[in-house]
Amino acid sequence: MSTPLFEPPQRPRIWALSISRLRDLFFDIAGEYVERADLRIVSHGFEDAVREIESAGAGRPDVVIAGGSNGAYLKTRVSVPVVRISPTGFDVMHALARARREGARVALVTHGETPDEVRRFIAAYALDVTFASYQSAQDAESVVLDLSDRGIDVVAGPGLVTDLAVSAGMGTVFLYSRASVRTGFDTALEVAQATRRETVRRQRLDTLLQHLRDGVVALDAQGRVEVMNQRLASVLGIDPAKAVGRALLDLAPDLAGSLPDADGDSFCTVRGASYVVHRGPLASSSAAAGTVLTFQESRALERLDRTLRSRQRVQQFSARYRLDDIVGASASIERVRTLVTRYAKSDATVLILGESGTGKEMVAQSMHQLSARRDFAFVAINCGAFPEALLESELFGYEEGAFTGARKGGKAGLIEVAHRGTLFLDEIGEMPLSLQSRLLRVLQEREVVRLGSTEPVRVDIRVVAATHRTLTEGVAAGSFRADLYYRLNILSIALPPLRERPNDLLPLAAELLRQAAAREPRLAARVPDAATAAHVLGGLGASLRRYAWPGNVRELQNVIERIAVELADAEAAPVADTLADTKTTTRTNSTALPKDATIVTRDMLRSVAPEILEPVVRATPASLTLRERSRHVEADEIRAAIAAHDGDRDAVCAALGISKTTLWRKLNAGR
Structure with a gap:
C-alpha cells in the first residue's frame, strides 16, 4: 500500500x-x-x-x-x-414586529446592555418597547419575573429568556435567526482555520527551536518564560512545559547577576560549564517587548572556532605533493610507496628517517593527501630553524600579554592550526629538551596549553616527524627523551639516499629538468615533457651514477637548475644521435623530439657542476683511527650489499643479519 x-x-x-x-x-x-x-x-x-x-x-x-x-x-x-x-439588526426588527402582532406590551431582553443603535431605531419609529438586559442565568430569571409583574405580554429575547418567559405565562419571540x-x-x-495555521506555525517554530544546538528561552517584559527549548531546560534541570509563565530567575536563581542587562553578551556558569549568553529583543507589536536569551557552551564555540580556522587555513597550509610525485622504480622506492599507502589509512604517529634531501616532507605530504585528513591543513615546521623561545611560541601559541611584544588577542600555535589535519615536525632531533616534554604531553593527551594560559585546548591532529639523525644515539647521549622517541617511532619509514638507487637517477633528473623548463619560458617549448628531458640528459647517465650525491635529491635539483639556465641561454643545436652513454638514453625516437632540442654535454656539466666529474677523494687510512677505519669498512660492505640487492634494504638486513636501525646507524657512521 x-x-x-x-x-x-x-x-x-x-x-x-x-x-x-x-x-x-x-x-x-x-x-x-x-x-x-x-x-x-x-x-x-x-x-x-x-x-x-x-x-x-x-x-x-x-x-x-x-x-x-x-x-x-x-x-x-x-x-x-x-x-x-449575536442577533443582527434585521433579527431585532423582525422579532419586534412579530411581538407587536402577538401582544400590546412588548419587551426586548438582551444579554448585556442593549445596543445604542437598537434604542435609536425604536425611538425613531416611536415604538412602545420595554428594554431589559441580564449578565447571568440568575439575572435572566429576575428580569423575566420583573417583566411579568409589569404586565408585559410578549418577550423578544434569546433562548434562555424565552424559556423562562414561557414558564411565566408570557408570549415569546426567539431573537436569533438562521442567518445569525x-x-x-x-x-x-x-x-478555526486561522487557529490551525497559527498552531502549525508555532509547531514548526517549536521544532526549529528544539533542534537548535544552543539553549534558547523567550521571556516577556516581566522576565517570565514564554517558551524554552529542551536543550536549555536540560542544562537548567527543569521541565520546559512547567517553566512557561514562571520567572526565569525563579527557575534558575544561579543566573542572577550573570545575564546581560542590555542587548549584548555575557558569561555565566551553569553546573560547572561555561556559557556565552547573548541577549536580544523579542519583537512585539506592544510597547512592552520581551527578550530572547541564547546560551552557547564555551567549549562548543571553541571547537567551532578551531574547525573554522582549520577550514580557512587549508589553502595557507596545504600539501602540494602526491604519491605520484615520488619518482623512481627501484625496490626501495616501491617499498616507500607501499608504506605510505598503508600508513595513510592509520592515525598513528609516523617517524620518517632519511638523510637531508631525500624527500622526507614529500613523503609526509603524500601520506596526508591519501589520508582522511586531506581536506584539512598540512602544517609543517622545521624544529631546527627557530631559537628555542620562538619555536615554543610558534608551536604552542600564546595568550595576550604572555610576554613583551605578544600580539594583541594572542595567537594560535601551529599545533592548534593543524586541528583535524596533519602536523609535520621536520628535524625533530633538533628540538630542545625543554620543548620535548611539552610535545610529549600533546602526543599523549591530544591537548595544548598556550603560553600564558592555564586552560588546555583539545586538538585532533595526526603527527608525522622526520629526522636525519639517529635518535637512539640522542637518547643514549641524553639529548633526546626516550619516552618521546617511543611515542614518535610507532610507524616508521626509512628513505634511501640517492646513491643507493642509481637506476632512479636519470628518470629523477629528467623530471626535475621538465619542472625547471616549465618555469622558464625560453626553455618550455624545447623541453616539453619528461621524455624529451631524459633524451637531453641521456649522455650524462654514467657520470650522474658515479657521483655520491651527499646532498641527495636536493643537490641533484640544484645541479639540474644550473643546467636549465645553461640550456635556456645556449643556442639551439640539432639533436645528436651519438651520445656519450647510449645505454642510458630513453627509448623515445629522436625524430619525435623538437628540432631545436639541445643535448647536455660533459663540457656543459663540467662548467655548471665540476664536482660531479671529479674523482671521489676518500680519507687515507693513515688519517683514520682504528675505530674510524672499522666503521668505513662496514659502511662500504653495506653499500656493496645494497647495490647487489638493487636498494632493497629488507633484503640487505636479512642477508647481513642486522636490523634496519643498525643498518641506518652503521651507514651514517661510515660517512
Missing part, C-alpha cells in the same frame, strides 16, 4: 453548545457544514460545558459556538476560542 506524500488537513472540530431552543437552530443548519467541519452539537451550558471541553483531551474542539450568557461564561473559562452568536447562526458558524470556521 502506497504512502501519501502528505497527510490531507483534518476538518476543524467545532462544538455548538446550547441548553435552549438555540440548539434547534444548530441542528437545522448542521447539514450545511458537514463537508467543511467536524461539527458536534452539545446540550451543555455553563459549568457543565466547561467540564465537557476540558475533559475532551486530544479531541478538544478547535472552536466553540455559544450564544448569550452561555457564550460569555465560556469565554473566560475555557482555553479554546469561543464565538458568540450561519454567520456564527462561518466566523467559527474562519477562526
Whole structure:
C-alpha cells in the first residue's frame, strides 16, 4: 500500500453548545457544514460545558459556538476560542414586529446592555418597547419575573429568556435567526482555520527551536518564560512545559547577576560549564517587548572556532605533493610507496628517517593527501630553524600579554592550526629538551596549553616527524627523551639516499629538468615533457651514477637548475644521435623530439657542476683511527650489499643479519 506524500488537513472540530431552543437552530443548519467541519452539537451550558471541553483531551474542539450568557461564561473559562452568536439588526426588527402582532406590551431582553443603535431605531419609529438586559442565568430569571409583574405580554429575547418567559405565562419571540447562526458558524470556521495555521506555525517554530544546538528561552517584559527549548531546560534541570509563565530567575536563581542587562553578551556558569549568553529583543507589536536569551557552551564555540580556522587555513597550509610525485622504480622506492599507502589509512604517529634531501616532507605530504585528513591543513615546521623561545611560541601559541611584544588577542600555535589535519615536525632531533616534554604531553593527551594560559585546548591532529639523525644515539647521549622517541617511532619509514638507487637517477633528473623548463619560458617549448628531458640528459647517465650525491635529491635539483639556465641561454643545436652513454638514453625516437632540442654535454656539466666529474677523494687510512677505519669498512660492505640487492634494504638486513636501525646507524657512521 502506497504512502501519501502528505497527510490531507483534518476538518476543524467545532462544538455548538446550547441548553435552549438555540440548539434547534444548530441542528437545522448542521447539514450545511458537514463537508467543511467536524461539527458536534452539545446540550451543555455553563459549568457543565466547561467540564465537557476540558475533559475532551486530544479531541478538544478547535472552536466553540455559544450564544448569550452561555457564550460569555465560556469565554473566560475555557482555553479554546469561543464565538458568540449575536442577533443582527434585521433579527431585532423582525422579532419586534412579530411581538407587536402577538401582544400590546412588548419587551426586548438582551444579554448585556442593549445596543445604542437598537434604542435609536425604536425611538425613531416611536415604538412602545420595554428594554431589559441580564449578565447571568440568575439575572435572566429576575428580569423575566420583573417583566411579568409589569404586565408585559410578549418577550423578544434569546433562548434562555424565552424559556423562562414561557414558564411565566408570557408570549415569546426567539431573537436569533438562521442567518445569525450561519454567520456564527462561518466566523467559527474562519477562526478555526486561522487557529490551525497559527498552531502549525508555532509547531514548526517549536521544532526549529528544539533542534537548535544552543539553549534558547523567550521571556516577556516581566522576565517570565514564554517558551524554552529542551536543550536549555536540560542544562537548567527543569521541565520546559512547567517553566512557561514562571520567572526565569525563579527557575534558575544561579543566573542572577550573570545575564546581560542590555542587548549584548555575557558569561555565566551553569553546573560547572561555561556559557556565552547573548541577549536580544523579542519583537512585539506592544510597547512592552520581551527578550530572547541564547546560551552557547564555551567549549562548543571553541571547537567551532578551531574547525573554522582549520577550514580557512587549508589553502595557507596545504600539501602540494602526491604519491605520484615520488619518482623512481627501484625496490626501495616501491617499498616507500607501499608504506605510505598503508600508513595513510592509520592515525598513528609516523617517524620518517632519511638523510637531508631525500624527500622526507614529500613523503609526509603524500601520506596526508591519501589520508582522511586531506581536506584539512598540512602544517609543517622545521624544529631546527627557530631559537628555542620562538619555536615554543610558534608551536604552542600564546595568550595576550604572555610576554613583551605578544600580539594583541594572542595567537594560535601551529599545533592548534593543524586541528583535524596533519602536523609535520621536520628535524625533530633538533628540538630542545625543554620543548620535548611539552610535545610529549600533546602526543599523549591530544591537548595544548598556550603560553600564558592555564586552560588546555583539545586538538585532533595526526603527527608525522622526520629526522636525519639517529635518535637512539640522542637518547643514549641524553639529548633526546626516550619516552618521546617511543611515542614518535610507532610507524616508521626509512628513505634511501640517492646513491643507493642509481637506476632512479636519470628518470629523477629528467623530471626535475621538465619542472625547471616549465618555469622558464625560453626553455618550455624545447623541453616539453619528461621524455624529451631524459633524451637531453641521456649522455650524462654514467657520470650522474658515479657521483655520491651527499646532498641527495636536493643537490641533484640544484645541479639540474644550473643546467636549465645553461640550456635556456645556449643556442639551439640539432639533436645528436651519438651520445656519450647510449645505454642510458630513453627509448623515445629522436625524430619525435623538437628540432631545436639541445643535448647536455660533459663540457656543459663540467662548467655548471665540476664536482660531479671529479674523482671521489676518500680519507687515507693513515688519517683514520682504528675505530674510524672499522666503521668505513662496514659502511662500504653495506653499500656493496645494497647495490647487489638493487636498494632493497629488507633484503640487505636479512642477508647481513642486522636490523634496519643498525643498518641506518652503521651507514651514517661510515660517512
